[in-house]
Amino acid sequence: MEFSCFYMSNIIYATFLLFFDAFAFAEDSIGPFQSIRDGTTLVSKEGTFEFGFFSPGNSKNRYAGIWYKNIPVQNVVWVANRCNPINDSSGLLTTNSTGNLVLLHQNKSVVWYTSLSKQVKKPIVRLLDSGNLVLKDEEDGNSEAYLWQSFDYPSDKFLAGMKLGWDLKKGLSRRVSAWRNWDDPCPGDFSWGVEFDALNQSIPEFYVRNGGKKFLRAGPWNGVRLSGVSELKPNQFVNYQFVDNEDEVYYTFNLKSNSVIAIFVLNQTTSTRQRLTWIAEEKSWNLQFSDPKDHCDNYGLCGGNGNCVIGDNPVCHCLKGFKPKSEEKWNLTNWSGGCVRNTPLDCKDKKSDGFMKFVGLKLPDTTYARLNKSMNLKECRAKCLSNCSCMAYASSNVRDGSGCLMWFGDLMDIRQVSTEEQALYVRMPASELGKSGHMVRAVIVVACIGSISVVLLLGYFVYRRNSKATSEETERSLVTRTNERHEEDLELPLFDLPTIVTATDRFSFKNKLGEGGFGPVYRGMLEGGQEIAVKRLSLSSGQGIDEFKTEVKLIVNLQHRNLVKLLGCCIQGEEKLLVYEYMHNKSLDSFIFDKNQAKLLDWPKRFQIICGVARGLLYLHQDSRLRIIHRDLKASNVLLDNEMNPKISDFGLARTFGGDGDDSEGKTRRVIGTYGYMAPEYVYNGQFSIKSDVFSFGILVLEIVSGKRSTSFFLQKEGLTLTAHAWTLMQEGRAIELLDSHLRDSHHDLQEVLRCIHVGLLCVQQRTSDRPSMSSVVVMLSSDSHVLPYPNRPGYFMETESPQLFPESSRVSTITISGPVAR
Template sequence: MEEAAANMMNYIRRTLTGSASPIFFFFFVLSCSSPLFCAARDTITADQPILDGQQGETLVSAGGRFEMGFFTPGNSTNKRYLGIWYHDVSPQTFVWIANRNRAIPNRTGVFTIEDGELRLRDKPGGYILWSPTMKGSTTLVNTTATLLDSGNLILTGGVDGGQNGSLDPIWQSFVDDVDHPSDTFLPGMTLEGGRILRAWSDESDPTPGSFSFQRDGSTFYQLSITNESTIYWKSGGYFNAPPVPILVVSLLSNFSSTANRSTNNTKSWYRNINNDSTKPDYTTRLVIDPSGQIKYLTLKDDVWNLVWSEPNDKCSVYKACGAFGVCNNENKPTCTCLPGFEPQKPEEWGSGKYSGGCKRKTEGCGNVFINLNIVKVKGPESSYADAKNEMDCKQECRDKCCNAYFFEPPLRPDIKGKASSCWIWSEDENIKDLQVDYSGDSRRKLHILVSSSDLGVATPKEPDHSASSAKRRYLTVFISIAAGVVLSCTVIFICCLRRMAKTKGHRERENSAFQLAALGQHPTDIINPDKFGKDEKRGIDVPFFHYKRIAASTENFSDSNKLGEGGFGLVYKGQLPGGQEIAVKRLSKNSGQGLEEFKNEVLLIAKLQHRNLVRLLGYSVKGDEKMLLYEYMPNKSLDSFIFDRTRRLLLNWQRRFNIILGIARGLLYLHQDSRLRIIHRDLKTSNILLDEEMNPKISDFGLARIFGGNQIEANTNRVVGTYGYMSPEYALDGFFSIKSDVFSFGVVLLEIISGKKNTGFYQTDKSLSLLGYAWKLWQEDKALDLMDRSLRESCNTCEVMKCINVGLLCVQEEADDRPTMSNVVFMLGRETATLAIPKQPAFIVKRVLSSSTSSSSSRRQTSSNNQQITITMEGR
């Protein structure tokens, strides 16, 4: 400490002007030797610099999160740097270094403020190794540098004539240190103004390496890594590739808007990124390592955990296999050429260098398409064609002598007037970053136009139109005779069919609307008498399908056609002759859904016709095999969107509100407007399917019950349903009614708004469920805090508040207090409807079910009767 004090004395004698008495220096040295001076501080001034030495001091932010001082990286013994690192985190994790290009050879460095500016010298009065570029030439006075809890180093002060300085930031490491980029991005930083991240040379050398990370477009989804001036990795612009996670985008875009950095709003912007009220997440960081990999890490229990990284394999590297090359991480070699192509530079491919790519074996337009299931591919720059169907897209590609085309229905329903999406790689545009799925799991196909001769296939021949007139006459006679024979046979066949219908009492059903003709026969010929009753057979309004037909449509129930798996079995995608797509629900032999539920769905759902109810197209029974055929929903179920961090971004507020209205109208039809009054009893987000336009359709009527006449409630000895969606009177006492469905609707509505599951929600205070949390926010007048963060830009505040109000009305504990679905539709549809004040909902405290209640065959003894309880813990 005495050595440090001596160095400080010499420094002040060199730098301070004016007369200074020996008494002043005596008291200064005495103060430097005191415990108060040695205590951790977060600020330096012209009079209190940071000195390196054997016991060099450091700055520690006010909350003890970050530390700043001199250090030696790795195994180096003679290189000293000034940097910022996480305080009390091992191993030492650096986030910013001042002199990355110019190390100090010994422990003599000093970091101070001179003439109002920050300066790093190799020794007191020595060479300036680092000093930030300051804007303007005004002399600064009363300046102070402070290390904040965010890790940001700021310089504040005033200008000539100022008495006490100002709180305005003059310079900040988070924003203004463009000329000396760090390798780490922290919450509150910005990538604007040409700012980049630059990797270390290696793990022990902080000098700038060859890899850098930066924005590559107008949004934070467009990012890139470069190796010197060559692109090493890019995000965005890929078909089928996973997008940048929203948590990374949120980190990069946090507090980065230049709109808040205007001259008139500097103080407000400064407080925004540094005030503790913003509650930044100090446990996350983004870092580019010396190998060129960008990593998102979180700190938990003093250990850094890797959450996301790119590129994460050889095929993630930009243009890993060059133009027309196919990358596969499991293959050796990693890169191959597309069929009909060959390496551009064979000698480089032989040595393991694939970036040169491939070329066509035969120049010119191809004449046949090869279809590839893709993992990902770099999209074309601008070749988008407005095609009504795939045939139009293919023809457009042929007409342009293209390299390839990619076709699919629109992923965004709000693109009005677009029946499909057709992307075309023109003749001059190479196919890049292609990964092919050889397992066949991917449903997205890329169609490459190649020459048939390069594939070893004979070129298709055009039909010969040079037949003689004699041949034409013979052909005319032959066609006439054949037409007569066919007509006669047709008449005889029709007569036979009518006779068979009268004698046997049945005939083949046809359903041209669904293209189901000739695929099955009447159920009474197949199903055993003990499967369906006589009256039930007459009530079946949908066709029966042979097991073999269904197996063929699903490619023998292959994994590549599997859409999902629920508590009652698997769901597969199938395709009938003629091209119609269907969804096949194959009930598990060990599932809780038995013959009664199966018959219930076959007999019931076929009688229902509403745009917000899924259509049943047919069924099949063979031994223990029971299957239901539904219309295919390309967007699967609602839960796959609202509970997914990426796909939820596709559901803005208007779409979510339309989904809420659609579900409400579907339930209203079941309760009031259909020929039968039906209680669904298992309404949940996984039972809400979405069509290609994101319209909701209620599905899964296996547990539904029909009410007759004016009946509005019933009791059951077998309680079935899904934990988290069952009303209290049904779950506890077995009573169910239309109000039971209203309760389930309320839970679904709150889940749609919040983007969180009722059964998976957890709050440490009082162990609140989602319903309890919503009620707590409602009582505190903070109901909007329940809303999914992704809705903040698109939401209609009045509509959100109205929906939260309606949701809480629907989940009230007493069934009589809940509204009917007609009232719900009225409240949601009217802008000026006056809403009641909700009472406390049921199940506001999270309950933990014992293993017995989660079993499909468990029983519970109540005071009134024995009830068999079937509870599904997860959505099916």
């Protein structure tokens, strides 16, 4: 009866509107007795957002929604009638006699409406420049006293100023949910929000769910960040905030500049959560990050008490003190059963138990954890020890060490992360805590000299059951004897850890140059005034001791002006450090993808960089003694010296080969690299060769010419990737249009530009046999008279073919290593 009255009142009210001038309203708002019809819009005060009716994708259905007014692609940020479309252009949005917003179809059918707790006589609806559609009482002097707002009911976009989480007073949960597909904004399977149990004092956690199943978990907030991600930290564009009080629990972000547009998107099609930044000059969205970023982000991959370490093969390990529940399944990479204790706990004697400390982990799922904010860490330990069911504990706030978080039952969804600020204390029986044997200690001495660059790696594996002091004394003795022998033979400089710590001011944040897939890089200065760059491998990095050895072995034997020079290294305890010559201009990507820095790279400098990288790669493939496939060539791994000479860096993924020509290749089940640069045959089949490097070089050339990232570029209308866009322009005789807009008004050799585009397209052809060798590339770049063959269709032609959009293969452990590494 109540709805019938509501329905009838809207029919009468809509009929009344036919006799009123419904279009006499301010451009950013409507008042009483005014409406928005299909074909008319509201525009926010500064012209950022627009509200009206639209049809998504190829659909003819009509929806009421909000979109960026001046952004042509992926611009709809909110939809009112997500699952109740209008099949013609008769839609009308107005306020009814009770002050509620009502969406009508053919002036009578109610499609969507708000439900206010009180009647409003003078309602006003306004579209704000934040993208928030608000409803308020015109007589209320408080400008932010909203009776209803679209920000409380997100669609698939999370905008600056929105609150993702709970309003506990209203019982309102704000969750982002993906569109079902490009043509249908009705919520699909994927949703993202905050979950917690207030009655049982659980800690809030952010989950992405696929239907009812947990798909992705960021880890609980630890006072500094979400314990499982590194993105929740301030950067040049965004400030993040997490609020947890009696009234609200939410996460939000704000933009530091009005000129920046950044959003989070939950994408059903790609099964990802993405942060995008709009690049106005390029008229495209730039992908800042996307998750799941790797295999270990998949919820509960390693089962209970398992730890996922990306870069290891296999990625799943049992926590120390645990073993696989089923060895047979574990060996078949079925880790879902997780791990069980080596020695069961005996709750009869709680005093015999203790705790083992783990650092650098994403904290376990807190569904079955309990929070006590008033306890300190010492009290937390005692409380956990007194309860036989308590399996682990940690501080809930690492900023000041306060709060007690205790886990009950199996520890789920753990992974290794780069930050080591969080400690997790796992309950162990005394028998496990007393074990000191079977510890592998590796003492690796790397001796390097600037001009000769020789490396000697010696491993000492000491198995001892004696005391810690004896073990440490043995280790010191081995190090001393080894150092003395090689320093006497070769007079090689070795860096000890205190020297590096002092040089980098204890690895201070102000000295941090960047961070790649294997860890952060810091600027430092030795006592003599020499500037250095120190690559500090994180415990959770994909580059373990094998990759570290590989990089050192390779780079100290390489001597070329276009390869970075290794000055030394240090291994002490868990620390693995590489010391390089310092590059004042950092990495190539910091120039070509930055609208201000890009202006500093004119065409002659860009051509110089292209040729220098080509010569460096040729040296690796053909002229060096070891002969090397780099496997991770990209803009962030090309460093620039004072004169903008390029130097290829990061040899942690490199492989040596002994054969000649194009047959020098290999195959791996462990595909590691950067999507967008990896050749198709490597991504899909694990096959790599010198032609894989040629493909990466071709991508790099097109990026240098265009100033656009291959990983985030695609032409919206045609769905073309950067490689396809360049190939299409060449076919149409318009290849010069690919040139960076910063260079189009300057004087340069157009034939040289066109030749580089042509060579780049030859390098990115789908078939490896069609791609030239680097020796041919160098000749083609340096000779104006050399006749170039016409390139065939490139790999990754359509946006839907891009590997960053494909799910990971069940048989290939795929790791995306992204982000600039400036040394």
